[in-house]
Amino acid sequence: MKTILKKHLLFLIIIVVMCVAPVFTNAYQLRILISAALAMIFAMSLNLLMGIGGTVSFGHAAFYSIGAYTTAVLWYHFRTAYSTNFIPVLLVTGLAGLLLSLPMSRITGRYVTIITLSFAEIVNLIIKNWDPVTLGQMGIVGIPSVNLFGHVLKSKTEFFYLTMFFVIMTYIIMNWLVNSKLGRNLRAISNDAIAAEAMGIKIFPYKVIVFTISAVFAGIAGSLYAHLMSYVEPSTFNSNLSFQCISMVVIGGLGNFSGTMVGALFLTILPEYLRRFEFLFKYRMIAYGLVLVIVMWINHSIPGTKLKNAVTSRFNALLHRKNAEAQEA
Amino acid sequence: MKKLISLLLVILMLITTVGCSKPEDKVESAADENGDFHVAVSLPYTGTNASYAEYIDMGIKVALKKLENEGWLNGDGTGKIICDYYDDKNDATEGATIATKVTTSTEPYYLLEVGSFASGVSYPCATIYKEAEMVQYALTCSKSDYLETSGDWGFSLSMTQDTAAARVAAYDIKHLGFDKIALIYSNDSWGLETCKFYTATAEKLGVQLLASEKYDDGQQDFTSILTKIKQTNPQLVMCFCAENDIVLIRQQAETVGLDCEWQVSSKSRTSNVLQNLGDLGEGLYGIYAKTKDLTDPVYLEYEALYKEMYGAKYAEDNNTTQKYADQGYNCMMTVIWAIKETMKTGTTRQAFRDKLATLTDFPGVQGKLTFATGRKILQVQYLSQIVRGEDGKLKWINYEDLLNTFDVDAVAGLK
Amino acid sequence: MAKFLQILVNGISLGSIYALTAIGYSLIYSILQLINMSNAAVFLTSAVIFYALYSSITAGQVALTFILTLIAAGALGYIIELVAIRPIREKGDSNTYALISSIGVKTILEQICQGTFGSEIKPFPTLLAGKYIDLFGARTSAIQIIIIVVTLVILFVMNWYTQHNRVGRGLRALSQNLNACHLMGMPVNTLIGVSFAVGSILAAVSGVAYCMYLSSISISVGAAIGNKAFAATVLGGIGVLKGAVVGGYILAVIESFVAGYWSMSAMNFVSFSVIIIVLIIKPTGIFGKKEQHKV
Missing domain, CATH: 3.40.50.2300 (Response regulator)
Incomplete structure (x- = not known):
């Protein structure tokens, strides 16, 4: 019990703080929290693919958009409730993930990236131009609040807790996957595919599994997004969204799910925070780019790591001294 | 440790983003x-x-x-x-x-x-x-x-597009007398609506559009669309696009060798278009909702203040707002x-x-x-065109008197 | 027939634009196995720099502006490598991190361009405006011919450069065996910086040429071309310069035909599908070599 607590301390703190927050926040701040929660689910799904599956994907927004559009389209044509749409969301996004994984069997390394990019562009084009189903560029307006088996979640607070439920489930499932045989094999493959194959691990089925699961969770996040905005349109789901997701994963650390949650929180709140600075008005988005470069530099360059170590050790020394002083007193 | 610090930072940001109280109605x-x-x-x-x-x-x-x-x-x-x-x-x-x-x-x-x-x-x-x-x-x-x-x-x-776009079609077909028309429109909510209503009115007036090409936001290479349209030999190409796009379309039409009349909606009937097109713009039709009565004291007062605040831009735009x-x-x-x-x-x-x-x-x-x-806002919309004035300079003029003889709303079936 | 030729010509001139930018991607990949996402941003930035210079200091002098832009682009490329890529590369971790850093650079450059240039379309100077030749009803404008010729010349020069010039041969050596170059005492870091500079200069030529082709410049110029050029590189086989060029032309011609005979919406759909299909059949691209991984 104690070890579990220790291992997942950060996660627990985040959950507790977020679940208590609605008491203190107004609608605007709540909306930011909801966006952050959705970003967490989305980013964690990408982390599974990138951190554990070792695949850098430039097109993760595609699954997000498929999730959003599946529930939107089903509501538009059949007026179905969210709970009814949920299974189709899982199925359609899962299928998409599966489809994407198929070409990957023969493709390795950098080529994977271009395939994910192309895939995302194709999905976006289909949504943009399949007017009878998706209404194309007009978008689907008026998507209602989430309806769970007849109970409608009228307030945003209720919706927030639903989202948090999914955040918690995602974290638990991701961690379980990573520590299972599946996860170990995946990490073996991403570390050294040739060695893994030599050990008898068949690469292809694992690729399929990781893509499918990753896609499904991204789809769940997307479906919630559709009901949050009550509006979907194709241009929201562009490659910038994919890059923002990569930023969130990167800040937290590949393979580190609680870190991803922090990254998602940070990068959702940062642009809102920067809104208050007049002179940065036009340049807010530079923050995303800068974050990537700086985090990469700190963690993965020699001078950067030296700097990080120096600061951390300085900080630790301070802590130890405080502890020692406290003990003496 | 690092993660905890960053988490605290994040929460701090959240709190300071806006004040903490619940809203009450004043x-x-x-x-x-x-x-x-x-x-x-x-x-x-x-x-x-x-x-x-x-x-x-x-x-x-x-x-x-x-x-x-x-x-x-x-x-x-x-x-x-x-x-x-x-x-x-x-x-x-x-x-x-x-x-x-x-x-x-x-x-x-x-x-x-x-x-x-x-x-x-x-x-x-x-x-x-x-x-x-x-x-x-x-x-x-x-x-x-x-x-x-x-x-x-x-x-x-x-104005809403069901009125606005319909009027444009009425002008084109019944006043200007075109019956071989091709359409270029932007693939967004606005463009789709204008296309819908323009096409519908055209059909009502007995004209089938030769071509209807949409383009995505951010697209800059229209040569393929224009080549396609060139094959249909239109008399007029109607463009529902932003002011940026018509400049490109018109220039690339020259490259492709498409020779016909051109028209834009009120969205692109701007001074920027006039400037950027230069000589290529001569003869371009447009639509203008209402007119600036240059003797109207309301306008003059506005213009004086505008000149004072934005003198450089005013001069750049040929002394108009x-x-x-x-x-x-x-x-x-x-x-x-x-x-x-x-x-x-x-x-x-x-x-x-x-x-x-x-x-x-x-x-x-x-x-x-x-x-x-x-x-609903009721406005008058005039047919407009870029012509060469007596001083040799190109400018937009509005055919206001036209409405005395041509009841565009009736023709468009809006009355 | 006229339509066919016209579309073909459009495709070839667009292909030249793709090819020039694609070479930049391929060159750096051949040496570092790194996809330099900032190349597309350099494409845009160079066009903006050209515009800025032309509207202020060097008004009316296209050639001078062009040379200054190329110098600026080369410097920009070198600086990007120095600041954002080299530190990460030297540490030796997986080059996914360098890739992510290059994405960051791309975002920063694009946002700076957007903030300073604004979103309006502005007229861009072109060469021999209005002049064209009519071949069997297909109109080929002078600028299109210039672009195609310039691209071919550049390719020829690049080929000679990597065969006969000392620095060029250094780059070629780097792409063959990076470690051996270290051992041979070659100034590897400087050479890598140079490769970035070369890629950026090519992207600059491409960017300026494209804006001349359209006779205008606007922010959205970079986005579309960047993705396509990158796709073209992979299509032709990333890491092989010849492949980048071939990939660029093939992709552009396919796009031109689809747009001309079918529709513009289908164009992107088809090009990306083609890329996926080709990569499924031959995962390393048309001319790509299979990467040998040491165990």
Whole structure:
């Protein structure tokens, strides 16, 4: 019990703080929290693919958009409730993930990236131009609040807790996957595919599994997004969204799910925070780019790591001294 | 440890992003303790349509300067109108976030919201403003069902496309006499609507369009579309596009060797187009909603202040004001009017809305403004064209007298 | 027939634009196995720099502006490598991190361009405006011919450069065996910086040429071309310069035909599908070599 607590301390703190927050926040701040929660689910799904599956994907927004559009389209044509749409969301996004994984069997390394990019562009084009189903560029307006088996979640607070439920489930499932045989094999493959194959691990089925699961969770996040905005349109789901997701994963650390949650929180709140600075008005988005470069530099360059170590050790020394002083007193 | 610190940082940011209190409705008046009113302006300052946002912004600021020169609302320097400007990046998600922020903000408490520019951004946000019971003044929104969807709370100074696009078709087919027409339109909410209504009216008038090509946002290479259209030998190519795009289309048409007449909607009938096209623009048809009566004192007053504030741009544009700045000015002037009218009894959000809806024969920069039933704006639209004046310079002229002999509304089947 | 030729010509001139940018991607990949996402941003930035110079200091002098832009682009490329890529590369971690850093650089450059230039379309100077030749009804404008010729010349020069010039041969050596170059005492870091500079210069030529082709410049110029050029590189086989060029032309011609005979919406759909299909059949691209991984 104690070890579990220790291992997942950060996660627990985040959950507790977020679940208590609605008491203190107004609608605007709540909306930011909801966006952050959705970003967490989305980013964690990408982390599974990138951190554990070792695949850098430039097109993760595609699954997000498929999730959003599946529930939107089903509501538009059949007026179905969210709970009814949920299974189709899982199925359609899962299928998409599966489809994407198929070409990957023969493709390795950098080529994977271009395939994910192309895939995302194709999905976006289909949504943009399949007017009878998706209404194309007009978008689907008026998507209602989430309806769970007849109970409608009228307030945003209720919706927030639903989202948090999914955040918690995602974290638990991701961690379980990573520590299972599946996860170990995946990490073996991403570390050294040739060695893994030599050990008898068949690469292809694992690729399929990781893509499918990753896609499904991204789809769940997307479906919630559709009901949050009550509006979907194709241009929201562009490659910038994919890059923002990569930023969130990167800040937290590949393979580190609680870190991803922090990254998602940070990068959702940062642009809102920067809104208050007049002179940065036009340049807010530079923050995303800068974050990537700086985090990469700190963690993965020699001078950067030296700097990080120096600061951390300085900080630790301070802590130890405080502890020692406290003990003496 | 590092993670905990970053988490704390994040929470700190969240708290300081806005004040912590729950919003209450201001019962008596939307003014703050100094007697000032706050207005939120949400426009695409970055991204697509940024140039339009800039003009509207300019117009709003001219109106505010005028009010300031007059001593603000109370005449003695008190009763200011303070605007907060938000960048929605022409994105519906951003717009919705801004809408939530604006409708729940207590410090400052906003009386109304102005914006956005594109129908695709204003339309989805309408529900948020409706539920919060706050006016959304989407001054340029031309979506045909916007006014209905927004309940009582949406306002627009733009004609809706079911009228506007239909009139254009009527002009083209029945007045200019074209029956071989090709259409180029942008693949967005606005473009799709204009295409729909233009095509429908054309068919009603007995003309089948030779080609109907849409292009995606950000696209710059129209040579393939133009090559395709060239094969159909049209007399006229109608372009429902932004001012940026028509310049490219026209230039590339030269490269491709497409020779015909060209027309744009009021969205592209701007001075920028006139400047950037140069000689290529001669003969371009356009549509103009209302006209600037250059002797109208309302316009002159506006123009003088505009020149004072934006002299360089004014000169650059051949000594005219930007059309969308005029709209921004009109919008803010109607806002000021509605606030002044309700100040005695208390300008609440509801009172403001009710007053604004009664706008009749308001002296705007481009003629009188009236909100008819359902808050629809009625405007006259003139056929326009770029011609060479006596001084040899190209300029836009409006065929106003045409309406005396040509009843465009009847022809378009709108009456 | 006229339509066919016209479309073909459009495709070839667009292909030249793709090819020039694609070479930049391929060159750096051949040496570092890194996809330099900032190349597309350099494309845009160079066009903006050209515009800025032309409208102020060097008004009216296209050639001078062009040379200055190329110098600026080269410097920009070198600086990007120095600041954002080299520190990460030297540490030796997986080059996914360098890739992510290059994405960051791309975002920063694009946002700076957007903030300073604005979103309006502005007219861009072009060469021999209005002049064209009519071949069997297909109109080929002078600028299109210039672009095609310039691209071919550049390719020829690049080929000679990597065969006969000392620095060029150094780059070729780097792409063959990076470690051996270290051992041979070659100034590897400087050479890598140079490769970035070369890629950036090519992207600059491409960017300026494209804006001349359209006779205008606007922010959205970079986005579309960047993705396509990158796709073209992979199509032709990333890491092989010849492949980048071939990939660029093939992709552009396919796009041109689809747009001309079918529709513009289908165009992107088809090009990306083609890329996926080709990569499924031959995962390393048309001319790509299979990467040998040491165990």
